[in-house]
Amino acid sequence: MNIGVLGTGVVGQTIGSKLVQLGHNVMMGSRDEANPRAVIWTKQEGRNASFGSYADAAAFGEIIFNCTLGSASLSALQMAGAENMKGKILIDTSNPLDYANEIWTLTVCNTDSLGEQIQRAFPDTRVVKSLNTMNCDVMVDPNKLLERTSVFVSGNSADAKATVTKILHDWFEWRSIIDLGDITTSRGVEMYVVLWRNLRHATSSHRFNIKVVRS
Amino acid sequence: MNIGVLGTGVVGQTIGSKLVQLGHNVMMGSRDEANPRAVIWTKQEGRNASFGSYADAAAFGEIIFNCTLGSASLSALQMAGAENMKGKILIDTSNPLDYANEIWTLTVCNTDSLGEQIQRAFPDTRVVKSLNTMNCDVMVDPNKLLERTSVFVSGNSADAKATVTKILHDWFEWRSIIDLGDITTSRGVEMYVVLWRNLRHATSSHRFNIKVVRS
Numbered sequence: 001m002n003i004g005v006l007g008t009g010v011v012g013q014t015i016g017s018k019l020v021q022l023g024h025n026v027m028m029g030s031r032d033e034a035n036p037r038a039v040i041w042t043k044q045e046g047r048n049a050s051f052g053s054y055a056d057a058a059a060f061g062e063i064i065f066n067c068t069l070g071s072a073s074l075s076a077l078q079m080a081g082a083e084n085m086k087g088k089i090l091i092d093t094s095n096p097l098d099y100a101n102e103i104w105t106l107t108v109c110n111t112d113s114l115g116e117q118i119q120r121a122f123p124d125t126r127v128v129k130s131l132n133t134m135n136c137d138v139m140v141d142p143n144k145l146l147e148r149t150s151v152f153v154s155g156n157s158a159d160a161k162a163t164v165t166k167i168l169h170d171w172f173e174w175r176s177i178i179d180l181g182d183i184t185t186s187r188g189v190e191m192y193v194v195l196w197r198n199l200r201h202a203t204s205s206h207r208f209n210i211k212v213v214r215s
Numbered sequence: 216m217n218i219g220v221l222g223t224g225v226v227g228q229t230i231g232s233k234l235v236q237l238g239h240n241v242m243m244g245s246r247d248e249a250n251p252r253a254v255i256w257t258k259q260e261g262r263n264a265s266f267g268s269y270a271d272a273a274a275f276g277e278i279i280f281n282c283t284l285g286s287a288s289l290s291a292l293q294m295a296g297a298e299n300m301k302g303k304i305l306i307d308t309s310n311p312l313d314y315a316n317e318i319w320t321l322t323v324c325n326t327d328s329l330g331e332q333i334q335r336a337f338p339d340t341r342v343v344k345s346l347n348t349m350n351c352d353v354m355v356d357p358n359k360l361l362e363r364t365s366v367f368v369s370g371n372s373a374d375a376k377a378t379v380t381k382i383l384h385d386w387f388e389w390r391s392i393i394d395l396g397d398i399t400t401s402r403g404v405e406m407y408v409v410l411w412r413n414l415r416h417a418t419s420s421h422r423f424n425i426k427v428v429r430s
Contacts, residue, residue: 103399105325147428180413184318188410195403198395199427207430212414213362215422
């Protein structure tokens with residue numbers, strides 16, 4: 001499959017590399033058409049990897065991953081272009097974090113979320129919030145952890161969530177995939193990231209995740 | 216031990232009953248000295264249970280549980296009285312929830328929390344935020360769930376957190392008790408409650424909890 005990955009940071013690189021390993025064609029999109037990190041990544045990953053602008057990557061992808069920083073996501077997606085994302089699934093892994101202070105805060109929460117803002121800005125794109133609740137090495141390889149843990153999907157399109165659930169299951173080997181509901185449930189998973197940050201400190205590691213356990 | 220439980224709702228009753236079963240003397244405090252629910256509860260629980268005003272219960276308890284609704288917690292604690300709580304541990308189980316809308320929102324979050332507000336209002340009390348991340352029947356009996364799950368403590372006093380950790384372990388049989396840090400980490404566990412609400416909907420049950428799994 002042709003997949004667009006927006007963002008050249010560690011999340012975009014980790015997801016992009018995993019997708020290439022799985023045999024997909026991945027274009028990494030960035031603000032600058034020839035972002036140095038994207039150029040190096042493309043060289044490392046070989047012939048199934050390429051780079052371009054946000055718009056190039058969005059047009060290229062049958063499915064698009066938003067791996068940009070939350071603070072930059074809306075402007076990055078505007079550059080990607082509504083037309084290039086029309087009718088497509090956008091897997092939104094971003095978090096609206098303000099890292100400026102030692103205690104992380106969110107730039108939007110409680111009565112709105114970044115997931116909702118993106119869905120409102122791009123009504124013809126099927127936004128599925130997912131994978132924003134763990135570090136990127138866990139995102140693409142949950143078997144790194146001692147037990148099977150949980151990942152969440154939020155979105156307005158049942159079809160899109162079913163496709164993303166299949167991707168999470170078949171490509172990344174997630175086994176506990178929980179559909180939280182419509183895109184407003186992005187609030188909960190984005191607000192969870194503050195607890196994630198506390199847990200990262202408490203466990204002295206970013207390699208952890210939560211498992212939902214029932215009775 | 217003599218324990219004060221502030222609040223006559225299902226959380227206060229569940230924790231109060233568990234403490235009586237464990238052999239402790241419990242006074243349930245409420246806004247009205249003879250709250251009907253507290254009167255009935257006291258009759259049910261027998262001679263180790265009693266009721267009184269918030270101030271009576273706070274004065275009675277060597278340790279105090281705040282089981283009031285988050286929206287009423289600060290006023291309830293003002294009625295309990297700083298003098299009656301001076302030097303004591305207050306285990307704060309409350310959440311700053313506004314239930315008015317179908318989508319729950321918090322009355323304080325992100326840059327502050329109810330736990331912090333309570334600690335600021337009562338600087339001579341050692342506030343430990345805990346047990347606010349699961350339903351009350353799981354709080355006092357985590358073995359109800361299929362696996363051992365996690366509970367968190369947040370507070371400025373290491374001694375108070377050590378005491379609360381022992382209570383959680385010895386009385387309620389928690390085995391994964393994670394110290395998140397100072398009282399500012401109340402923000403994370405309070406903000407998590409929005410995800411908890413989504414999970415309650417997704418799992419069609421309030422009997423669940425999260426387990427932190429490492430690598």
